[in-house]
Amino acid sequence: MRVAIAGGGLAGLACAKYLVDRGHTPIVFERGDTLGGLVAAWKDQDGDWVETGLHAFFGAYPNMLQLLKELNIEDRLQWKQHTLIFNQPEKPGTLSRFDVPNIPAPFNVIVSILRNNDLLTWQQKIRFAIGLFPAIVRGNKYVQDMDKFSLSEWLKQHGIDEKISSDIFVAASKALTFIDPDEVSATVILTALNKFLQERYGSKIAFLDGAPPERLCQPIADYVIAHGGEVRVNAPLKQIVLNPDGTVSHFAIRGLNGTPDYDITADAYVSAMSVDAFKLLMPEPWKQIDSFYKLQELEGVPVINVQIWFDRKLTHVDQLLFSRSPLLSVYADMSNTCREYADSNKSMLELVLAPAADWIDRPEQEIIEATIAELAKLFPDQIPQPAKVLKAKVVKTPRSVYKAIPGREQYKPSQSTPIANFFLSGSYTKQEYLGSMEGAVLSGKLTAQRIHQSSANLTTGPSVQDFDQTSKQTPKQATQPSSDQSIAAKAPV
Numbered sequence: 110m111r112v113a114i115a116g117g118g119l120a121g122l123a124c125a126k127y128l129v130d131r132g133h134t135p136i137v138f139e140r141g142d143t144l145g146g147l148v149a150a151w152k153d154q155d156g157d158w159v160e161t162g163l164h165a166f167f168g169a170y171p172n173m174l175q176l177l178k179e180l181n182i183e184d185r186l187q188w189k190q191h192t193l194i195f196n197q198p199e200k201p202g203t204l205s206r207f208d209v210p211n212i213p214a215p216f217n218v219i220v221s222i223l224r225n226n227d228l229l230t231w232q233q234k235i236r237f238a239i240g241l242f243p244a245i246v247r248g249n250k251y252v253q254d255m256d257k258f259s260l261s262e263w264l265k266q267h268g269i270d271e272k273i274s275s276d277i278f279v280a281a282s283k284a285l286t287f288i289d290p291d292e293v294s295a296t297v298i299l300t301a302l303n304k305f306l307q308e309r310y311g312s313k314i315a316f317l318d319g320a321p322p323e324r325l326c327q328p329i330a331d332y333v334i335a336h337g338g339e340v341r342v343n344a345p346l347k348q349i350v351l352n353p354d355g356t357v358s359h360f361a362i363r364g365l366n367g368t369p370d371y372d373i374t375a376d377a378y379v380s381a382m383s384v385d386a387f388k389l390l391m392p393e394p395w396k397q398i399d400s401f402y403k404l405q406e407l408e409g410v411p412v413i414n415v416q417i418w419f420d421r422k423l424t425h426v427d428q429l430l431f432s433r434s435p436l437l438s439v440y441a442d443m444s445n446t447c448r449e450y451a452d453s454n455k456s457m458l459e460l461v462l463a464p465a466a467d468w469i470d471r472p473e474q475e476i477i478e479a480t481i482a483e484l485a486k487l488f489p490d491q492i493p494q495p496a497k498v499l500k501a502k503v504v505k506t507p508r509s510v511y512k513a514i515p516g517r518e519q520y521k522p523s524q525s526t527p528i529a530n531f532f533l534s535g536s537y538t539k540q541e542y543l544g545s546m547e548g549a550v551l552s553g554k555l556t557a558q559r560i561h562q563s564s565a566n567l568t569t570g571p572s573v574q575d576f577d578q579t580s581k582q583t584p585k586q587a588t589q590p591s592s593d594q595s596i597a598a599k600a601p602v
């Protein structure tokens with residue numbers, strides 16, 4: 110089948126990859142001049158990469174790890190020590206570590222909590238461990254049901270101390286969703302806990318060894334092209350044109366740089382754009398259809414990525430750090446964490462500013478100054494003196510991943526839609542991971558599966574059984590499409 114895919118982020122690229130694997134012919138149309146969407150990056154005038162976002166990979170990303178393995182690029186992930194590190198604003202310049210021992214889950218994480226004496230008293234640790242119990246033992250259904258509560262409400266119901274909430278869950282909530290615990294759905298944090306606590310290496314963190322467009326997206330595009338597909342950048346979808354029966358007749362693509370607009374016809378069509386971009390292009394007649402109408406309830410959340418280059422080394426920590434700053438979320442010294450950005454003499458901090466609703470419209474200089482003022486609390490011996498800022502870059506994303514407030518689960522669409530030849534892909538669609546790179550890759554894989562299943566129903570192409578076996582599923586799982594959400598990839602050691 111020929112499949113037109115609008116959107117060259119991870120979901121669109123993964124969808125194309127899994128379609129060529131099944132003998133289909135995808136064509137990806139990306140609006141921008143580079144692939145990656147929320148993982149895109151560009152080189153500045155000095156040849157330094159400027160990224161849309163600081164990106165960390167986790168051991169509990171089975172579909173991403175599987176994809177890297179299939180592309181033979183798993184060595185591009187640089188796995189860090191199994192530890193979670195928090196700044197301690199009450200003792201400026203100090204860090205608190207949750208070192209996760211190499212013993213089976215969930216005991217490894219529990220031991221790391223029990224061993225940490227900086228942030229928690231024994232009483233708090235015990236309440237914390239008891240409070241986490243439902244997330245560990247009661248499984249996915251329970252986690253989904255908790256979408257009716259905010260994280261703050263859920264913590265209160267489980268008697269988890271205010272201090273733990275402020276010390277750990279604010280940091281986790283900001284890092285995973287770019288919003289605070291009183292706004293975020295309990296389901297989101299419980300999902301992360303569930304994944305991290307169930308797998309020995311689930312919370313182990315890795316960084317890519319370079320910029321995502323080159324090191325992650327291009328290999329997927331190369332694979333697609335080598336297997337008969339196509340990937341076009343600077344090719345924005347302008348309109349989804351319908352047949353009289355409401356199915357898609359063709360995609361109208363805008364020609365850029367003086368080239369004319371053109372039409373693309375295919376057997377199936379995919380929106381792998383963000384939910385906000387898709388809503389703008391949704392054909393008028395579809396707006397009355399329930400599953401499309403419900404998308405009004407999903408909206409991207411603002412976030413800002415800040416990169417600051419210093420004239421000296423601020424830290425040798427080779428890991429993601431949870432700042433516990435009201436302004437900032439996670440950060441990393443990329444000169445330590447990422448091979449391509451390595452510098453033994455100078456630091457380049459990459460920081461996520463979240464929640465960003467109050468900052469997204471402010472001038473870049475104001476954002477940089479506020480970030481440096483916060484960094485003075487994290488590195489009091491070095492900032493503002495003697496370290497000097499060489500340059501700073503700000504990338505604002507007014508609408509990034511969908512805002513994961515309570516009640517959103519019911520609005521997340523399936524990858525199949527009521528329109529027979531139209532499918533959705535993206536980390537906002539229904540999949541059991543968060544609005545994350547893993548969620549995007551999984552959604553792309555599920556979309557490819559849905560398209561393949563529809564082609565198997567319509568044509569004499571490869572059977573669904575074939576598809577699932579080559580996806581390393583058992584034949585039994587072929588009758589349970591959602592089960593491929595837990596395809597196990599080899600965990601990092």
Ligand SMILES: Cc1cc2nc3c(=O)[nH]c(=O)nc-3n(C[C@H](O)[C@H](O)[C@H](O)COP(=O)(O)OP(=O)(O)OC[C@H]3O[C@@H](n4cnc5c(N)ncnc54)[C@H](O)[C@@H]3O)c2cc1C
Pocket residue numbers: 115116117118119120121138139140141144145146147148161162163164165166344345346347381382383386412413414461506509510534535536537544545546547548549
């Ligand atoms: C600052 C930041 C930090 C993050 N940190 C992490 C992290 O540490 N770990 C993690 O797992 N995830 C992280 N994420 C989330 C992760 O990046 C996203 O969940 C994931 O990349 C989303 O992929 P996607 O393909 O679903 O959507 P997108 O990346 O939004 O892709 C959609 C694509 O559609 C294209 N498009 C839009 N309109 C059109 C059109 N008209 N025609 C053609 N193309 C169009 C866009 O240009 C884009 O390329 C972070 C995100 C941000 C912003």
